[in-house]
Amino acid sequence: MLNIWGVMLFIRLSWIVGQAGIGLSVLVIGMATVVTTITGLSTSAIATNGFVRGGKPTFIKLFVFFCLFYFFFLSGGAYYLISRSLGPEFGGAIGLIFAFANAVAVAMYVVGFAETVVELLKENGTLMVDEMNDIRIIGAITVVILLGISVAGMEWEAKAQIVLLVILILAIGDFVIGTFIPLDSKKPKGFFGYKAEIFMENFGPDFRQEETFFSVFAIFFPAATGILAGANISGDLADPQSAIPKGTLLAILITTLVYVGIAVSVGSCVVRDATGNFNNTIVTELTNCTTAACKLNYDFSSCQAGCQYGLMNNFQVMSMVSGFAPLISAGIFSATLSSALASLVSAPKIFQALCKDNIYPGFQMFAKGYGKNNEPLRGYLLTFLIALGFILIAELNVIAPIISNFFLASYALINFSVFHASLAKSPGWRPAFKYYNMWISLVGAILCCIVMFVINWWAALLTYVIVLGLYIYVTYKKPGIGNEFQPFFFSLFLHNSRPQCLIMTGAPNARPALLHLVHAFTKNVGLMICGHIHMGPRRQAMKELSTDLAKYQRWLIKNKMKAFYAPVHAEDLRDGGQYLMQAAGLGRMRPNTLVVGFKKNWRQVDMRDLLGSISIRLVVSQEDLSRVKPLSDRLRFCWSIRGRGWKDSNTTTVEKRLLDASTQFQKKQGKSNIDVWWLFDDGGLTLLIPYLLTTKKKWKDCKIRVFIGGKINRIDHDRRAMATLLSKFRIDFSDIMVLGDINTKPKKENIAGFEEMIEPFRLHEDDKEQEVADKMKEDEPWRITDNELELYKTKTYRQIRLNELLKEHSSTANIIVMSLPVARKGAVSSALYMAWLEALSKDLPPILLVRGNHQSVLTFYS
Numbered sequence: 001m002l003n004i005w006g007v008m009l010f011i012r013l014s015w016i017v018g019q020a021g022i023g024l025s026v027l028v029i030g031m032a033t034v035v036t037t038i039t040g041l042s043t044s045a046i047a048t049n050g051f052v053r054g055g056k057p058t059f060i061k062l063f064v065f066f067c068l069f070y071f072f073f074l075s076g077g078a079y080y081l082i083s084r085s086l087g088p089e090f091g092g093a094i095g096l097i098f099a100f101a102n103a104v105a106v107a108m109y110v111v112g113f114a115e116t117v118v119e120l121l122k123e124n125g126t127l128m129v130d131e132m133n134d135i136r137i138i139g140a141i142t143v144v145i146l147l148g149i150s151v152a153g154m155e156w157e158a159k160a161q162i163v164l165l166v167i168l169i170l171a172i173g174d175f176v177i178g179t180f181i182p183l184d185s186k187k188p189k190g191f192f193g194y195k196a197e198i199f200m201e202n203f204g205p206d207f208r209q210e211e212t213f214f215s216v217f218a219i220f221f222p223a224a225t226g227i228l229a230g231a232n233i234s235g236d237l238a239d240p241q242s243a244i245p246k247g248t249l250l251a252i253l254i255t256t257l258v259y260v261g262i263a264v265s266v267g268s269c270v271v272r273d274a275t276g277n278f279n280n281t282i283v284t285e286l287t288n289c290t291t292a293a294c295k296l297n298y299d300f301s302s303c304q305a306g307c308q309y310g311l312m313n314n315f316q317v318m319s320m321v322s323g324f325a326p327l328i329s330a331g332i333f334s335a336t337l338s339s340a341l342a343s344l345v346s347a348p349k350i351f352q353a354l355c356k357d358n359i360y361p362g363f364q365m366f367a368k369g370y371g372k373n374n375e376p377l378r379g380y381l382l383t384f385l386i387a388l389g390f391i392l393i394a395e396l397n398v399i400a401p402i403i404s405n406f407f408l409a410s411y412a413l414i415n416f417s418v419f420h421a422s423l424a425k426s427p428g429w430r431p432a433f434k435y436y437n438m439w440i441s442l443v444g445a446i447l448c449c450i451v452m453f454v455i456n457w458w459a460a461l462l463t464y465v466i467v468l469g470l471y472i473y474v475t476y477k478k479p480g481i482g483n484e485f486q487p488f489f490f491s492l493f494l495h496n497s498r499p500q501c502l503i504m505t506g507a508p509n510a511r512p513a514l515l516h517l518v519h520a521f522t523k524n525v526g527l528m529i530c531g532h533i534h535m536g537p538r539r540q541a542m543k544e545l546s547t548d549l550a551k552y553q554r555w556l557i558k559n560k561m562k563a564f565y566a567p568v569h570a571e572d573l574r575d576g577g578q579y580l581m582q583a584a585g586l587g588r589m590r591p592n593t594l595v596v597g598f599k600k601n602w603r604q605v606d607m608r609d610l611l612g613s614i615s616i617r618l619v620v621s622q623e624d625l626s627r628v629k630p631l632s633d634r635l636r637f638c639w640s641i642r643g644r645g646w647k648d649s650n651t652t653t654v655e656k657r658l659l660d661a662s663t664q665f666q667k668k669q670g671k672s673n674i675d676v677w678w679l680f681d682d683g684g685l686t687l688l689i690p691y692l693l694t695t696k697k698k699w700k701d702c703k704i705r706v707f708i709g710g711k712i713n714r715i716d717h718d719r720r721a722m723a724t725l726l727s728k729f730r731i732d733f734s735d736i737m738v739l740g741d742i743n744t745k746p747k748k749e750n751i752a753g754f755e756e757m758i759e760p761f762r763l764h765e766d767d768k769e770q771e772v773a774d775k776m777k778e779d780e781p782w783r784i785t786d787n788e789l790e791l792y793k794t795k796t797y798r799q800i801r802l803n804e805l806l807k808e809h810s811s812t813a814n815i816i817v818m819s820l821p822v823a824r825k826g827a828v829s830s831a832l833y834m835a836w837l838e839a840l841s842k843d844l845p846p847i848l849l850v851r852g853n854h855q856s857v858l859t860f861y862s
Contacts, residue, residue: 348379
């Protein structure tokens with residue numbers, strides 16, 4: 001509010017009402033509010049997409065509340081925001097424009113201050129030269145003093161901010177009170193109090209001196225800026241994800257109501273033209289005088305030769321109407337000088353941030369800072385010269401449209417950056433603020449561009465040419481980006497760390513449910529490669545490979561699966577898996593996630609054939625494959641096949657269940673749950689996949705429930721801690737359950753069931769002679785030794801106990817996503833590892849076992 005209320009409120013709003021009338025003035029305010037509200041929504045989305053890390057200068061902390069909008073730019077502000085969202089090409093262009101806009105803003109506020117001072121001098125008959133030159137003289141002196149204050153330091157300003165805000169509020173209140181006190185001494189100046197005649201006369205427009213609706217809008221628009229204030233202090237707020245949107249939108253609402261209220265009030269109380277002469281009182285009735293002033297016994301018809309008072313002629317109407325005029329002057333001085341000072345400080349900081357990024361090597365000299373606060377003294381001097389040049393124009397109505405053009409350009413890019421991030425559906429784009437819409441942001445960007453052209457087509461065109469030229473320069477010259485710009489590339493990596501999946505499907509049509517599930521979170525935005533390993537005689541396998549390549553790619557297209565089919569020939573599954581992980585993909589389109597289907601009948605097959613499948617998991621978990629993020633999954637296509645109909649003698653029933661199972665992820669999932677059992681911190685992949693699922697149409701009605709392990713005496717504490725963590729990750733959840741009994745020993749019957757399951761795979765070396773046992777262990781390394789079983793008893797009990805808890809809490813979930821037990825190569829036998837997975841997932845809904853490589857895919861930061 002401190003930044004939105006300013007010079008335009010006190011010395012131009014009344015003039016705008018005079019030109020456009022009450023009706024169109026409200027429309028002008030409404031249009032500005034639409035633009036700023038859309039941009040406010042976009043800003044709220046960006047500001048709540050994690051905590052923006054951007055090395056704020058130390059001195060900002062000395063006066064956090066000082067002109068928040070402008071301090072948003074001190075740490076790079078909109079430049080930082082756009083450059084880290086759209087890249088250095090757009091960021092560099094808008095950074096230059098923003099720095100220039102803030103330098104011009106210094107001139108606008110100083111001229112507003114000088115205008116008020118000259119008006120006071122004029123009232124007392126003490127003009128130095130004339131009005132125009134006095135504005136130039138006072139403006140030049142003021143900007144020199146402000147430059148000195150900026151360079152010397154402004155620690156004292158921190159304590160003055162609340163005082164300044166109170167002065168502004170008192171000044172507005174002073175005006176409102178004054179409207180109800182129509183003194184006779186003020187009537188010759190056009191102020192009569194609230195009159196229906198004046199309201200009706202001032203309701204319609206009366207554009208003069210070649211002004212139009214959009215020229216008036218251009219002059220007013222800088223009054224609506226200041227909406228980006230909260231984003232700069234996100235690190236200083238207790239709950240920025242809630243405070244920034246509420247503060248921004250509430251400030252827009254309050255200031256808009258005040259602007260509209262003052263516009264209607266002043267338009268209802270003051271006539272457009274008045275002489276200020278008491279002799280204009282009507283003594284006898286005039287037949288040819290029909291103005292509102294005439295009806296109130298004043299004849300201002302002589303104003304055809306020019307008047308000094310009234311809405312159209314006096315920029316100090318609010319002072320004249322107020323109950324105590326000096327308070328309005330104090331409000332103007334506090335608003336203009338504090339804003340001018342903030343702009344004078346912020347413009348060099350924006351330019352310095354831009355120069356540090358080394359986007360434009362020619363400006364590198366301005367990156368240098370001085371003193372403990374790294375002050376950009378060279379930037380101060382450049383800003384001072386630009387501001388001084390515009391101060392010499394000495395006309396607020398000329399300077400304001402220039403600033404409007406630049407602010408609209410930056411707002412357009414902010415809105416477009418939100419649309420761009422939403423359209424890309426980046427996993428890193430998870431704003432806590434949900435009340436934005438990508439299409440509304442796009443409309444906001446287009447609206448800003450249209451308004452720029454309508455206000456001044458050649459200025460808008462020039463801005464676009466500058467932005468395009470700078471964009472082309474950065475794109476083709478590719479200057480060396482400095483260390484300060486590395487956060488952009490880090491952010492870009494995080495925003496695009498979505499699972500790019502290599503699925504070991506074999507023939508794609510053999511595992512449709514697995515395919516549909518992965519396709520649910522890779523469709524349109526991620527890579528999916530269906531890996532098929534052909535084994536056997538090489539000549540025969542190569543023929544099959546050639547035939548299958550065309551066959552299954554056509555099948556994927558026919559079934560609208562956006563995936564690639566990648567067949568390879570290998571001697572065994574292990575080698576084939578390695579070939580696929582090394583060769584699949586092209587350039588940056590390479591898989592970073594491995595998806596492996598669980599072999600349901602593993603107990604019925606020869607364990608030697610199963611070793612290859614297990615080895616694929618071991619390769620991913622143990623070997624240093626820097627571009628592969630391990631996700632090994634156990635997906636049971638349909639839990640009803642096991643124990644609930646599998647032994648059904650009716651073959652048709654079994655086939656129907658199999659068909660339903662294969663298509664279950666093609667259907668809309670309805671209002672059900674995705675249960676996430678986050679037992680280990682694997683970098684966040686176990687949480688990211690469920691989140692990506694809920695962004696898709698078929699899964700959007702599903703709620704995420706999170707289950708974690710904890711201690712029985714710390715359940716509430718652990719729940720709150722997890723809720724805070726998920727909030728910082730911007731992951732929506734419906735419930736968090738802390739399992740205090742996760743380490744309890746499982747039931748005896750379940751332990752017995754596990755022992756019965758592994759019995760055929762045990763070595764029982766203690767019951768055999770040493771030589772026989774050693775020979776058997778060498779020939780059948782997959783067998784479970786007595787020593788191994790005892791060594792991993794705790795881990796075995798954990799899998800059985802987890803199955804009991806899963807049945808208790810997640811039996812009705814659409815899908816369960818759970819941390820995958822790690823297989824240790826050479827330490828855990830294949831049969832025991834498979835038995836763990838079997839025990840863990842027995843008689844449950846589809847379960848996806850996930851294990852990341854501890855590389856963070858979810859961060860607090862945007």
